Amino acid sequence: xxxxxxxxxxxxxxxxxxxxxxTLNAGEIHAIMGPNGAGKSTLAxxxxxxxxxxxxxxxxxxxxxxxxxxxxxxxxAAGLFLGFQYPVExxxxxxxxxxxxxLNSQRTARGEAPLSAADFLRxxxxxxxxxGLDMEMLKRPVNVGFSGGEKKRAEMVQMGILxxxxxxxxxxxxxxxxxxxxxxGVGINAIMRAPDKAVLLITHYQRLLDYVQPDAVHIxxxxxxxxxxxxxxxxxxxxxxxxxVLA
Amino acid sequence: MTALALPTRKDEAWRYSDLTALAxxxxxxxxxxxxxxxxxxxxxxxxxxxxxxxxxxxDLIVEIGAGGAFAMHLLDMGGALGRVTFDVTLHEGAxxxxxxxxxGAGSQTLELVTKVRHVEPGGVSRQTVRAIAADxxxxxxxxxVAVARDAQQTDAEQSFKAMLxxxxxxxxxxxxxxxxxxxxxxxxxxxxxxxxxxxxxxxxSRGLDPAxxxxxxxxxxxxxxxxxxxxxxxHARFEQAARARLETMA
Numbered sequence: 001x002x003x004x005x006x007x008x009x010x011x012x013x014x015x016x017x018x019x020x021x022x023t024l025n026a027g028e029i030h031a032i033m034g035p036n037g038a039g040k041s042t043l044a045x046x047x048x049x050x051x052x053x054x055x056x057x058x059x060x061x062x063x064x065x066x067x068x069x070x071x072x073x074x075x076x077a078a079g080l081f082l083g084f085q086y087p088v089e090x091x092x093x094x095x096x097x098x099x100x101x102x103l104n105s106q107r108t109a110r111g112e113a114p115l116s117a118a119d120f121l122r123x124x125x126x127x128x129x130x131x132g133l134d135m136e137m138l139k140r141p142v143n144v145g146f147s148g149g150e151k152k153r154a155e156m157v158q159m160g161i162l163x164x165x166x167x168x169x170x171x172x173x174x175x176x177x178x179x180x181x182x183x184x185g186v187g188i189n190a191i192m193r194a195p196d197k198a199v200l201l202i203t204h205y206q207r208l209l210d211y212v213q214p215d216a217v218h219i220x221x222x223x224x225x226x227x228x229x230x231x232x233x234x235x236x237x238x239x240x241x242x243x244x245v246l247a
Numbered sequence: 248m249t250a251l252a253l254p255t256r257k258d259e260a261w262r263y264s265d266l267t268a269l270a271x272x273x274x275x276x277x278x279x280x281x282x283x284x285x286x287x288x289x290x291x292x293x294x295x296x297x298x299x300x301x302x303x304x305x306d307l308i309v310e311i312g313a314g315g316a317f318a319m320h321l322l323d324m325g326g327a328l329g330r331v332t333f334d335v336t337l338h339e340g341a342x343x344x345x346x347x348x349x350x351g352a353g354s355q356t357l358e359l360v361t362k363v364r365h366v367e368p369g370g371v372s373r374q375t376v377r378a379i380a381a382d383x384x385x386x387x388x389x390x391x392v393a394v395a396r397d398a399q400q401t402d403a404e405q406s407f408k409a410m411l412x413x414x415x416x417x418x419x420x421x422x423x424x425x426x427x428x429x430x431x432x433x434x435x436x437x438x439x440x441x442x443x444x445x446x447x448x449x450x451x452s453r454g455l456d457p458a459x460x461x462x463x464x465x466x467x468x469x470x471x472x473x474x475x476x477x478x479x480x481x482h483a484r485f486e487q488a489a490r491a492r493l494e495t496m497a
Binding site for chain 1: 445452455457464
């Protein structure tokens, strides 16, 4: 579904990704773990198309389509969702307005009819309930005044509403208490655990993987995948640390 | 009656103006006078949406009696030159609220010039001005606050924020305080910025195209300015006009 081949990318002239290859098949959830500075967030931003993240070589395709040739909003319409480590606050724009415009913009790009206000609200209410987010929160400005946990729940609600094919979740577990972590785990499973979907979970710690069982675990170090394995790899990492496992 | 001489740019209140455009309508018509009686409350809304190329100059002189309140909402977005001036006098315990948006594109010049005179004690004035300039448009806010010697416990605030969308666009802010009383609060703040790139990417990553993302952030920039308008129809008209304008600018 998502195929990354020998991807190299740099930020401000500094090479960060140094030949990264990864294949994510439909129905799979993969975890990418790695020490600070390994290039985890750079991988997420590069796949999302963030300005300033310069691809210098390699390919990335989403269901066969050249992801790297698309603008960020086109990648979203093609079915890519990027969960942010630090979701941006947008004062003055309600979540409901933002998400309805975003969803309808995607639908229009795919040649689908836009959702009416009533249909959208029904969908939003359903996804908010799934993630245990008060519907009132969705009427408030995007992420403004949200705690760290609420921001991540809101990201998951956004994912539920936008219904992507592939989600890349960048440290979605950072800053969460154990209840919020559980909710996010349940949300990822409910929204993305499907035969026609796939998830790339970028995480620093193993604890989210207690709630979302990955099909594969990869270790990213110095811009490359240096080791891949099953869920047991994450457990080994937690117990022994990166230095030991990579030695 | 002798003809009034056309101002020059040496005149502070006209420093950033478009005098060529101004000459077409000079001399200006008489200022409009608004009197708010003691204890009275009055609100006004002005939507300046003159046709492209037109020149719109409006001067308002407002007198607010003791304990009175005047709330003004302004959306200044039309014409080659759109200039609105306020000369406001506050008597004891009076209140003046001004919420204004200047939305300029092309080669427009949009100006808001205020003189707020606190002449007696206990007056409150609040001026909130947001400006968005695209292309080579010029937006200016010249805000003077004068506090007389007797006007103790005056509480005056001015907030100006501008957003520049293109390299040739400009925003001028000139708060000016003349304070002759010693027990007063006078605050002013001014910022000039650009659209937040991190926010633009966040919106794009959710599927909004670049114009849609910009329009949403511009709407956010002026959000809330008109929320407290007393007249619901006027409020709807302002929101609609601002939204349509921002969509063409984004």
